[in-house]
Amino acid sequence: MPTFTALTTLRGKEPAEALGEAMEQLDPAPTGVGTFEIEDGSGLWEVGGYFTEEPDAVALALLAAAHGARDFAISELPETDWVAKVKRELAPIRAGRFFLYGSHDADSVPADVEPLLIEAAMAFGTGHHGTTLGCLRALDRLAEAGEVLVPVADIGCGTAVLAMAAARLWPGSVIASDIDPVAVEVAQANARANGLADRLHCIEAAGFDHPDLAAAAPYGLIFANILKAPLVALAPEIAANLRPQGVAILSGILNEQSDEVAAAYVSHGMIVHDREEIGDWTTLCLRKA
Known part of the structure; x- marks a missing residue:
């Protein structure tokens, strides 16, 4: 499955957040949107989105113009075998009584936990992110x-x-x-x-x-x-x-x-x-x- 990114910059936190929220209404919609301050003293913020379908360049151009941002830079990322990446990089994690692990770590499950086997594939929510x-x-x-x-x-x-x-x-x-x-x-x-x-x-x-x-x-x-x-x-x-x-x-x-x-x-x-x-x-x- 291809992945596309669309990135731009503009000045100020509130305009950046407003643009990020507006991006969430696009069709095709991004799978994730982020806003980050560029820590170089410039006062610029980066706004970016990830897409599993090629984003609408015209809609992005209109959003950038409406919010006073630079034109979006749209790129297609190389395809990644996310399942293999998960197996290589995600170690088991404990959250209270819950123990989240992949099948490659089945031998490491302690006896005193509620085990949850998570094969992340392409979806979000492996337990390693602070939100989960x-x-x-x-x-x-x-x-x-x-x-x-x-x-x-x-x-x-x-x-x-x-x-x-x-x-x-x-x-x-x-x-x-x-x-x-x-x-x-x-x-x-x-x-x-x-x-x-x-x-x-x-x-x-x-x-x-x-x-x-x-x-x-x-x-x-x-x-x-x-x-x-x-x-x-x-x-x-x-x-x-x-x-x-x-x-x-x-x-x-x-x-x-x-x-x-x-x-x-x-x-x-x-x-x-x-x-x-x-x-x-x-x-x-x-x-x-």
Whole structure:
């Protein structure tokens, strides 16, 4: 599968973030968008996106002009065998009671853990990123406190590691949804590999736009490890689909964005129960009042 990048620069943090959010609305949409300050004292910020389809050069040119940025530089990256890369570079990781590993590390699983076999393939969510790690730690703390939060939905599930972790803790079915059909296929494969195929219902959906998600509501726990803009947009739906005292575990949030995301959920009747920073990323745990 080819991968394309589109990169530009402009001056100022707020204009860069605005351009990054606008890029998320492109068609074809980027699989990820990042904004980074260039640390050379110039005041310039780099905005970039990754695409699995060739991006629309005209749409990018219009965005650059509208936001006062330089023209985007579009490049096609050489294809990488991501499965082989995962096996070479990703070591097992522990997050509370959970132990995430690839099949090449099956001999290293300790006896006192909840093991989760993750064959990452092309989808996000191996547990090595601070966002996934933060969500697993938040889940572990809730379980340690004796909470049983069912049913569970994992919105934007990627590899479905969060959905599988919840299924290991509590009874019942867990819904794992993603807008990317490749992620849904990977989630189904991971569920089978972990003996959870009969517990995970993997579906392709944008947000809560699926009848199966509506039928299973209200939820005791909703995961959403995505990005700031869709998290803010989903605040009313996530709050509406939680039962009283239900919990939302949210990540994909840069530390400086966490207050804005939290405020969006507080405005819909939720309170911040817990938050954790891991590197540049914040995980929020919010409870419905």
